[in-house]
Amino acid sequence: MDVLGIDIGGSGIKGAPVDVKEGTLAAERLRIPTPQPAKPEGVTEVVSQIVEHFSWKGPVGVTFPGVVVNGVVRTAANVHRSWVGVDAGKLFGGARVLNDADAAGLAEATFGEGRGRDGVVIMLTFGTGIGSAVFTDGRLVPNTELGHLELNGKDAERRASDKAREDHELSWDKWAERVEEYLKHVEMLFSPSLFIIGGGVSKKADKFLPHVRIDTPVVPARLQNEAGIIGAALMAAPAQAGAVPAR
Structure with missing residues (x-):
């Protein structure tokens, strides 16, 4: 239907x-x-x-x-x-x-990169802000809002959202440094088995994900925006x- x-x-x-x-x-x-x-x-x-x-x-x-x-x-x-x-x-x-x-996370968990994944899977959407969806063994923990974690004294999304990239006129590799810093912070808190990156930037993952180096696997959302x-x-x-x- x-x-x-x-x-x-x-x-x-x-x-x-x-x-x-x-x-x-x-x-x-x-x-x-x-x-x-x-x-x-x-x-x-x-x-x-x-x-x-x-x-x-x-x-x-x-x-x-x-x-x-x-x-x-x-x-x-x-x-x-x-x-x-x-x-x-x-x-x-x-x-x-x-x-x-x-x-967005439910869609990826049902049809995309999160399907069949055990452990903690975190989807992060980068746009005007940073949204988050946290799953444990396929079950959603709703309303986590990890974009509002404090990073360098301010909301993480003010430094690492796609809007921040545009506002500060950052190159993709410079923005990737901020994304990496943010992902390492979330990684430290949750020890996830997978990060899924969503939002409009998921269509341009090849421009920044190769510059992001963390221990946890990071993939773009299969369903993109x-x-x-x-x-x-x-x-x-x-x-x-x-x-x-x-x-």
């Missing part, structure tokens, strides 16, 4: 119907720039535009760049603070809402209602 997945990011909101059996987009995705400031009203309007674009009547899954507990937003680092305390599931007409990196859309749809699929997908 197909489920509509919508991925809310700090710079863009993307959506597409997803074949949740195959883990593939069932139609070309639609991307609309995230309203600035990214307040609930404006973002909800864009989500509605995507639903209408696909003339969608079925289940909808939506990602959010922050901690989400039972559909309620608890943090909003890369969108407007007025989101905190909002019941996003209700706001989006009963859609299933989850953290954006958790959604479509992982969030696919993971959102997975969580909204009727078979997953009320449960986090296991391996």
Whole structure:
């Protein structure tokens, strides 16, 4: 069956119907720039535009760049603070809402590089911020938000996100040094068996991953920047209602 997945990011909101059996987009995705400031009203309007674009009547899954507990937003680092305390599931007409990196990680755990992997697997998405999804033997530990670990006295995502690369006009190899520093910190805390790198930079992994040298294997996300859309749809699929997908 197909489920509509919508991925809310700090710079863009993307959506597409997803074949949740195959883990593939069932139609070309639609991307609309995230309203600035990214307040609930404006973002909800864009989500509605995507639903209408696909003339969608079925289940909808939506990602959010922050901690989400039972559909309620608890943090909003890369969108407007007025989101905190909002019941996003209700706001989006009963859609299933989850953290954006958790959604991307679920997609990779089900269809991508994390499939069948034992031990601790960590997916990190590099974009406007740094999102994280932590799995232990295929089970998700939700809302970890490891982009907000302190690194050199500030949020790690302020130094090592893709936005930081652009803002500081860093070359790929110079940015790789910051990514390596961050990954070593996460590696020290969790001793993972695998890092999966997602977000838009996953399409350009050959530009920076060869410069990253740590003990843990590091691979780009197989689903690349479509992982969030696919993971959102997975969580909204009727078979997953009320449960986090296991391996």
